[in-house]
Amino acid sequence: MAKVMGLTGKVMGLNGNAAVAYAMKQINPDVIAAYPITPQTDCVERFAEYVSEGLVNTQFVTVESEHSAMSACIGAAAAGGRVMTATAANGLALMWEMLYIASSMRLPIVMMVTNRALSGNINIHCDHSDTMGARDAGWIQLFSENAQEAYDNIIQAVKIAEDLEVRLPVMVTQDGFIISHAVEQVKVLDDDLVQEFVGAYKPAYPLLDVTHPVTYGPLDLFDYYFEHKRSQIEAIDNCFPVIRRVGEEFGKISGRKYDLLETYKLEDAEYVVVALGSTCGTAKEAVNLLREKGKKVGLLKIRCFRPFPKEEIIKALVPRRGVAVLDRSVSFGGFGGPVFTEIRSALCDAPARPFIIDFFYGLGGRDIYVEDIEKALLQIEDVVQKGQVDQYIGYLGLRE
Amino acid sequence: MSKLKGWKELTPGGIITEAGNAREYKTGDWRTERPQVNKEKCINCLFCWAYCPDASVIVDADKGVMVGFDYDHCKGCGICASTCPAKAIDMIPER
Incomplete structure (x- = not known):
């Protein structure tokens, strides 16, 4: 014991x-x-x-x-x-x-x-x-x-x-x-x-x-x-x-304190991945690996999705340049998944809001790898550098 | 019915904490037509009382006469008027 x-x-x-x-x-x-x-x-x-x-x-x-x-x-x-x-x-x-x-x-x-x-x-x-x-x-x-x-x-x-x-x-x-x-x-x-x-x-x-x-x-x-x-x-x-x-x-x-959200290497991050559940562990490793390459990246983990902690999310995301949201479910016919929709809505009136894109992943238990999340973070970096979003909705780990 | 309460005045989950308060709920406001009895034609057969599905025909039990209607609960279905053998009940549109 x-x-x-x-x-x-x-x-x-x-x-x-x-x-x-x-x-x-x-x-x-x-x-x-x-x-x-x-x-x-x-x-x-x-x-x-x-x-x-x-x-x-x-x-x-x-x-x-x-x-x-x-x-x-x-x-x-x-x-x-x-x-x-x-x-x-x-x-x-x-x-x-x-x-x-x-x-x-x-x-x-x-x-x-x-x-x-x-x-x-x-x-x-x-x-x-x-x-x-x-x-x-x-x-x-x-x-x-x-x-x-x-x-x-x-x-x-x-x-x-x-x-x-x-x-x-x-x-x-x-x-x-x-x-x-x-x-x-x-x-x-x-x-x-x-x-x-x-x-x-x-x-x-x-x-x-x-x-x-x-x-x-x-x-x-x-x-x-x-x-x-x-x-x-x-x-x-x-x-x-x-x-x-x-x-x-x-x-x-x-000895384990909990809050509505958890942030990981977010303080100085320019590009952020947002996720829920077990994928956050994978995302932390992706953040570590990209940090080693000098990329200013971080993770925002949403623990409490309902009620939706709008104020805290605005505080965490507004200073960033780009946000890649990971959605493990689809709202068929909607503009992105439920996490993406809600986050975009929360940031709509922010004075200098980041670019925000969505990735569907992991449906039906499809594995998500560290490389997938690195790809999502590099893609949002690319969007920011180009200054425009060509594709709002992407897919991680899907065969074409 | 007393004045309708605002949302801040309600019990959690809309739980009703007083017994028997369904009595306060006046259901007669659904009515589009109200029955009106012409006592000169009425023969006090009490068919209306027997057929009323909502117990809204008021009867003086001691005298055995039909007195009128409980408009707080009458829905205006018109069954009383259609069963009245003396054609003593008219259905008047509510405004």
Whole structure:
């Protein structure tokens, strides 16, 4: 058992799914309702073992579909329980209507999504089409770069979701297979410390409080629906301080502090690559190699995609000359991928905005190499030097 | 219905915290035509009361007579007018 940065805890060999299952065991929620789907299966299987071994008090509901999984989570959360689940790809798509209901009812459900390409054709490997499709569903979305971050994010997600200023569901993602099935050294916290960090759950308006009866999800027509959506917009926009505070508090107990974004060699960078998830690790190596060749390059990693940290992104990107955005999902018929669209929109009114181009990559689990990211950075350098964009949308690792 | 609230005054998630407040929701404002009874023609057969799908025909139970309509909840469907054997109910367009 190794000491971690002078703090308690130990290092375990865990893949991303196992790291999240371990965090769920330590959180010991009241209810988990989940349905197995590749590449998330490993996570709920491990949790089921914890249940059968009596290591948790969780009511584990084995439902017949993901639609039922999210429905059961909504019911359990409205009843007043601390509730978690996990899914991937088509499973997330089957939850679609329930995702919106969970966030509309302001239920602090925490869900791990192991990112996988949506069909068709059928594919079980990583891309972000599943969670990017759910980006408008009113959930907070935190992306993880590796198994350690998936573990850390799940624990923070509970505290963020349940904060009385927030009370919204949180989705924590990890890239399918790349993170979920690759064993890493993961520094885990002591059980007691996790329990102390997440604290005892205080439900707001629980259905089981029979002395204060409430109604969830009533008919809401043209007279009030709009006002309810406006208050939901306010709720998610107000999450930034809580996400940051929880990230700082987590840093104090673990030595690993979290923010909305992470920057890598960005201070003096002229050309920046923007990415989410496991690709950020690859991008850091590409930045290192180009720095050795004297190129002023850096990485902006987006950890929190919903709510979208516009102000911080403007601050990080406005002083740059060129930005290459990496999108691991397509918005068919749109102007670039979802990350590109959002970043361009955020920088639209900036006084001296950089050139911004987009690259689709990694769809259906296609590998992304260090050389691909170097190519993207060299291409944006070329755009800046020419002073014009010939091609806004490019592809990395695609055969012509 | 009392004055409509602004978005800042709402409960999180639109949760209803008072029991039985559906009573305050007046659904009669959907109506495009209102039934009007001519008591000189009315024979108090109570067909309108029996057929009304929304319990919006008011009856004096002690006297067994049809008194009028609950316009807070009547949707103006016109079933009362069409079933009235005495043709005592007219449907008047709402302005």
